[in-house]
Amino acid sequence: MKIERVLLLNPPDPSLWADGRSGYSYFEPPLGLMYVFDYLRKNTSLTVKLVDLSIEMRFEGKSSLPALLDDLLADFRPDMVAIATLYYNSLHIFHALAGMIKQRAPQAVVVMGGHYPTHMTRECLADVNVDYAVLSEGELGLGGLIEALNAGRDPAQVEGLAFTRDGVLTRNARRNFWKGFAEAGRLSWEQVRFDHYFKDSRNVLHRVREAGELRIAAITASRGCPYHCAFCSSQNMWRGHWRRRRVALVIDEIRFLMDRHGVNTIVFNDENISVNRAWFLELLGELAKLGVTWISGGGLSVRSLDDPRVVDEMYRSGVGLFNLAFESTSDRTLRRIGKALTTEESARVIELVRQRGDGYVTGFFISGFPFETMADVRDNLDRAGALDIDWKCYYCFQPFPGAPLYEQCLQEGLIEAFDANYGENFHAPQLKHIDYTPQELFDENYRANLRFNFLANRNLALGSPAALEQARRDFTYVLDMAPTHVFAWLGLATIAQRQRRPDLAGQYLAKARHGLANDSFDWANYLQGFGMSLDAPADGPGGGWADHFVAAQGHA
16 A cells, blocks of 8 residues: 555553553643654655644543544544554553554554664564554654655665564664764744643753743754763664754754744753764854743763863753763762763862852762662662762662663573663662662662652752752642642741741641641651651651751751
8 A cells, every 4th residue: 555644653651551550741842742743744755743742631522542542443444553552551552552553544654663662673573553663863763664665665775774574583783873963954833832831740941940931842963972981872863873963953943932932941862962062062153042941851971060161161051950871979980880971070160060150950860770788779879879969869770671781681690671661760660689679779869869859958958048049949739749748738838947937847747737638648667767756846856857957967
C-alpha cells in the first residue's frame, strides 16, 4: 500500500490513563515529534497531522481515549500512525495505544520511535501491533521508511529502522544523522495548542519565581552529547554526536514565541547545551539582548562552566537557575562511571557561581552504583550535603536500558530483567548491591534529602529575609508535589517562628501533624531517626522539632 496520510501521536500522560497510575502531569510540547512533522511536511508531499493526546484529553474535554481515537482515525484515515515513545513507566500506554489503533484501523502501519524502541528494540517489536521501530532521531528514519514502502523497496536497507519478519529481527542502527538540524528554522507552533502547555504542571523555576509570573516555552538548540557516561543511555541514542542549530535561528524562534505567545521564559530541552563553549557564549550573548529567563532542562555540564566568562555571561543572559549534574562527590566514582569531571572542578564552579552573582543552584547526585559499598554511598551523600548549593537532588542509581551499566548489571546477574520503573530516579531499583538492600539505599538517600534540604537547609541557615523567602519557596514547591510532606510543613513552621508569627507557625505544625497521622508514608520512622517528636513542645529538650532546624544552622 502507498503511504499518503501520516498521523503523528503523542501518547497520553499516565495521569490521564484509565488505570489511575500517577503520572508526571507535565504537559510539555512534543518537540521531537514536531521536528518530524516539519521534516515530512517540507520534504515530502504527504498529508501529515500531529495530535497531542494529552492535551486533547486534559484540556479539550475529550477524556475518553477510545472515543477520541474513533473520531480521529475515522476523520483522518491514516495510512501510517507514528507514536512517540519516551518514558518507560508509560510502556503499558504505548502498547495499549498501538493495539487500539490496529483494532480500529488494521490497514494502518504502526510505528514507534524514541528512546524506548531505540534501547529496547526486541521488546518493543514483540508486540504484533507494532510494525516498525525508528531508532535514534526520527526525521531520516521515518522518512526513509515511508520512501522505501512507497517505492516498493525492502525496508531492510533503511538506516535507523528495525522490524521483525518471520520471527527474525532486523535492526539497522543509525550511523548518519540529520544534517539539516543545523539550519532548522522555527517549529510549526501553529500546529499545536500552545496555550495549554505548561498548564497545571510544575517547573523547577517555580522554586525561584511565582508560577503566575512565568510564560514558558520549550525549544531545542542542540542535540546529543559527546560524552560516554556509563550510567546514561544518551550514547546509545546519539552515538556520541553533538550538533547545534545556528544561533540566529534559535533566537528567531524565541522572538517568534515572545511576539506571538507572550513568552518570557525558555526551557532548553537539550541533553548538553553548554558543551561547546564558543557556541554557548554566542548563544548567551544573544539571549542577553532578549530579556528572557532561561534554564537548561537537561542539566548543565559542570566542567563547561569552569570559566568566569561563561558564568558571567550566564548571569547577564538571564539564567533562571544553575542545575548542575555533579553525579558524585567521589573522584573514584566519577572515573568509574566515565564522567568528565573532577571534584576539584566542581568546587571551583560552585565558588564561581557564588562569587559572580546570587543565582539559585541545584545539584544532581547519584548513589548506589553497582560497585559502591554502603560506606561509599554515605560518604557521597554527606559530601554532597556539605556543598554550598541551595538544593541537593539525591537519586538512586537506575540501570537505564541502553547504558553500559545496564548491560553490566544484566551480565553480572545484579538485576533479573527490565523493570518498567527504571527511570524513576527517586526510587531504588531491585538491584543486588554489595552490602545493602534497595530499601536501605532508598532510606539512606531519603534521610540525606531530609537532613540537608530541610533540617540543614542552606537558606534557613543564612536566615536573611531574602534567604527565608527562598526557603519558603522551596518548601512550598515540595508541598505542591507532596501535600502531606511533614518536613516541608515543619520547615514552613520554622520560618514562621523566625518571623515571629506564632499563629501561622501553629497552623503549619497542625498540617505536619495531620500528615504524620494520615499519610501512608512512614514519616514517624524518619522523625524518630532524627530524634524528633511532634508531640513534644517545639523547642523541648532533645525531643522537640524546632531545635533540630535551628541546630542545623551550624551544619549548612
